[in-house]
Structure formats: C-alpha cells, structure tokens
Amino acid sequence: MNVRIFPSAEAAEAATAALLIQQVQRNTNAVLGLATGGTMSPVYQLLVSAYQQGRVSFADITTFNLDEYSGLAPDHPRSYRSFMRAAFFDQTDIPLNNTHIPIGNTRDPDKEAERYEALIEASGGIDCQLLGIGQNGHIGFNEPGTPFHSRTRVEQLSNDTRAANQRYFPEGKVPEQAITIGIGTILDSREIILLAIGDKKANAVAVMIESPSDISCPASALQQHPNATILLDQAAAAQLQQLFDYEQVDKAN
Numbered sequence: 651m652n653v654r655i656f657p658s659a660e661a662a663e664a665a666t667a668a669l670l671i672q673q674v675q676r677n678t679n680a681v682l683g684l685a686t687g688g689t690m691s692p693v694y695q696l697l698v699s700a701y702q703q704g705r706v707s708f709a710d711i712t713t714f715n716l717d718e719y720s721g722l723a724p725d726h727p728r729s730y731r732s733f734m735r736a737a738f739f740d741q742t743d744i745p746l747n748n749t750h751i752p753i754g755n756t757r758d759p760d761k762e763a764e765r766y767e768a769l770i771e772a773s774g775g776i777d778c779q780l781l782g783i784g785q786n787g788h789i790g791f792n793e794p795g796t797p798f799h800s801r802t803r804v805e806q807l808s809n810d811t812r813a814a815n816q817r818y819f820p821e822g823k824v825p826e827q828a829i830t831i832g833i834g835t836i837l838d839s840r841e842i843i844l845l846a847i848g849d850k851k852a853n854a855v856a857v858m859i860e861s862p863s864d865i866s867c868p869a870s871a872l873q874q875h876p877n878a879t880i881l882l883d884q885a886a887a888a889q890l891q892q893l894f895d896y897e898q899v900d901k902a903n
C-alpha cells in the first residue's frame with residue numbers, strides 16, 4: 651500500500667481528483683470504478699471543474715459504481731444514481747449509456763448482481779477503482795465479515811452503516827439492503843485509490859493499514875493489492891503509528 655498523508659482535506663481531495671484526471675488523460679477509454687458518499691462530493695466537483703476548464707474529457711470513459719440501495723428506483727432522490735447524476739454525470743460530457751450502477755428496485759436482486767458482475771468483466775475489468783471507507787472499515791457495502799473473494803451480491807447493511815448514513819435520509823429510514831460489488835471484484839481492479847477524510851475514519855484507517863489483513867476490516871483486503879494508494883488528511887491519519895513508512899505530502903501533486 652502506498653500511503654500519502656496531506657496537510658488538509660482539500661489537498662487530499664485535489665490529489666485524488668488529479669490521479670483520476672491523469673488516468674483519463676492517459677487512457678481516454680478508461681474504465682473507472684466510482685464511489686458515492688460525502689467524501690466524494692468535493693472530488694466530483696474538482697472533476698467537473700477540470701472538465702469545464704477543458705483540461706479533460708470524459709466522453710469515452712466507462713464507469714461502474716460500487717453499489718446501490720435495494721428498493722430505490724434509479725430516479726429516487728436518495729438513490730446513488732441520482733447522487734452521481736447531480737454530482738458528476740449531468741455536469742460533464744460522459745454519455746449516460748456509459749455509466750453503470752446496479753438497479754436497486756429490480757424484482758430479482760440476485761440476478762441483477764450477477765448481470766452487473768458479468769458486465770464489469772465484459773468491459774474488460776476496472777482500470778482504476780475509487781473507494782471511500784466506512785467507519786466500520788467497509789468498502790463498497792462489503793460489511794465486516796465479508797470474505798475477500800466475494801463477488802457482486804445483495805448485502806445486508808449493518809446497524810453501524812445504517813446509522814452513519816441516516817444523515818443522507820433526513821425524511822425516512824436507510825434501506826436495509828444494498829447491491830454491492832464484492833471485495834474480490836474490487837481486488838481485480840488494476841489500480842485502487844482510497845480517500846479518507848476526518849477523525850471519524852481514523853480508527854478504520856489505522857486498522858486497514860497497520861493491523862493484519864482480516865475479514866473483520868474489509869478495507870484491510872487492500873494490503874493484498876499490488877497497486878493501491880491511500881490518500882488521507884491529517885485527521886484521518888491521526889491513529890497511524892508507523893509514520894516513517896508513509897509519504898508526507900506538502901501540497902497536492
């Protein structure tokens with residue numbers, strides 16, 4: 651794991667956006683794995699700005715989001731499809747047909763998960779997977795205890811995750827299940843970028859990086875990946891012990 655610690659959240663977010671932009675500039679047909687959540691909003695704003703300034707085009711990329719809540723139609727205001735349209739897709743030149751997110755309100759969620767996994771494979775796999783991390787160490791919606799070889803499937807959300815995400819559902823309850831790509835699916839990506847911001851993530855970050863890789867912390871599976879970069883602000887890095895092993899970055903680069 652390549653761990654980079656930035657002086658501020660803004661610097662870590664800018665560096666994350668820069669890695670994604672470089673990826674697309676190098677390979678205009680890149681297949682990107684995308685994440686949702688509060689951590690990602692500033693990153694998408696930076697990608698939209700870069701597009702508006704003519705620094706990058708997303709016209710030929712293909713995207714696969716990590717997950718979607720079960721039961722929510724794509725146009726439901728709290729669906730991850732709606733989040734992605736507002737934050738990124740509708741503000742850039744990416745054709746919506748190139749964007750993939752599991753369908754949350756399908757009649758047969760298991761079949762939908764199988765279809766999604768097969769579609770990722772048919773697209774040649776993910777070149778670069780963007781990840782956040784849950785306070786309980788989840789990646790995608792792979793909760794603690796998920797086997798590292800897991801593939802796309804329906805996952806029961808833990809009480810911890812539903813409580814953490816209640817802030818995104820002010821008018822109702824967080825769905826109990828989601829369709830998520832598996833940890834094995836994530837590990838198949840050629841490159842992985844994980845961004846964590848803030849003191850609420852500090853414990854999960856320390857376990858992910860410094861504890862032995864174990865299913866009790868899904869993100870610790872990334873220790874097994876040959877090309878995983880972890881970008882952190884000071885607050886998210888606060889519980890790390892082996893600081894001499896990590897790159898301290900002065901500015902976004």
Ligand code: F6R
Pocket residue numbers: 684685686687688689690716717781782783784785788789790791
């Ligand atoms: C989102 C996802 C989740 C989030 C994680 C952190 O698609 O898969 O793993 O990355 O729950 O969410 P925030 O950024 O809201 O703290």
